[in-house]
Amino acid sequence: MTNIVSGNSLAEVAALIGDPARANILQALADGRALTAGELAWHAGVSAQTTSGHLAKLTEAGFIALAKQGRHHYFRLASPEIATAMEALMIVAANGPRRYRPTGPKDQAMRTARTCYDHLAGWLAVTLADRLSARQFIVLSDGAAAVTEEGHRFFRDFGLELDEPKNTRPLCRTCLDWSERRSHLAGQLGAGLCQRCLDLGWIKRGRDSRAVTFTPLGIEGFRDTFGITLP
């Protein structure tokens, strides 16, 4: 007799992500947007039939959700937990030894700035966390972060209202960045900052990728408001 407890379900879930085509599909959906089966087939790099099979598996497992709209089938990640698990795996992958990883231009853009479900990631996000920390707007510690009094004022000026939980200091999660290997901001603050930057027209989401691009307005804004000079 073996000591299997729920090892099977761990393996099942991991195996589902462990296929290249499915991993590409999930990564394409990682920013939370919904894509059609056809678009996902392109991302996956396999035929439409094969993709359909993968999508059925992912849907049945509860990884993705389907919304039918006319003759298009839109798929999106079913929960943020999926994205979290993928990021956790990316961190392991990034820490791994001499893994062959060719670096293309798209990869470079991803490393500079990308979305991670509902918040920002990459160089921009890590630098942002640094600056906010240096100016005492947030306090980073042991995998979590707190917003200070001055921070609340600053974010309010920036156009962000943060819910004040109960009687105490509000917190925002940190999220380890796979490309930078340091923390960036997630949680309510991370999501709010990302949304606000989009609303202000500072950044734009890429069409086929999670990478985001900067508008001239954004370059100016990040410099003046956060003291960040883009590379």
Next chain:
Amino acid sequence: MTNIVSGNSLAEVAALIGDPARANILQALADGRALTAGELAWHAGVSAQTTSGHLAKLTEAGFIALAKQGRHHYFRLASPEIATAMEALMIVAANGPRRYRPTGPKDQAMRTARTCYDHLAGWLAVTLADRLSARQFIVLSDGAAAVTEEGHRFFRDFGLELDEPKNTRPLCRTCLDWSERRSHLAGQLGAGLCQRCLDLGWIKRGRDSRAVTFTPLGIEGFRDTFGITLP
């Protein structure tokens, strides 16, 4: 041309966990202890030769580390990130729909109390977090936690010295529990609490499992110190 960026490495890492035998091996190592190849073969439920192959793959990928000691080969997880990724996958597995999951007695013990790398998990850990929160020793919010002034005094009385980071409130990470689907304490505080309970002889680590058992002293201690009555 497809849009593959590092999708391959995500798939590679996930596929490595995605085999039942390897998943069992990794779960057996999840509490941070080092086990021999033979013990791992038993946990994996496959022959020694097959296990050897799996261990070689996991080692090469940087998932586990090998320490040779006489004719025994001791393997342990190479980094906490691996454990984190596994927990993230377990959460996804637990949230999934009608996944067939037979529940044995060992499984029940695991759900009650187990170790998760360096801290406690399961019913005990979740209840502990609840009690500490109710008594205002810690403040939980949005995936993170802060220790209050009173909390510091309480933990010091309990025999735990927490490093005070810089000039501000220290934080301890929370970690989503796959069996309870709620937060328990990780980070410095979580690790410290677990170690202190072990030192006090309140709990003991199981021989073949991550489940922990309670001593009579522990049953008394958890009741008197934390107000927790064991089921």
Next chain:
DNA sequence: CGAATGCTTCGGCCGCGGCCGAAGTGTTCG
């Protein structure tokens, strides 16, 4: 020294699962 133990390497079997071509549903056009 030879036998026993712990682990790894080698070789070959075999089945699961990913893949595509072809055909089948449902939707939107002109």
Next chain:
DNA sequence: CGAACACTTCGGCCGCGGCCGAAGCATTCG
């Protein structure tokens, strides 16, 4: 309507990779 399009289902091919038996190294005994 019928044609074009988006997607799924079916059937069959095929190769990767997990598995074990047997043999090969190390280490520790008596």
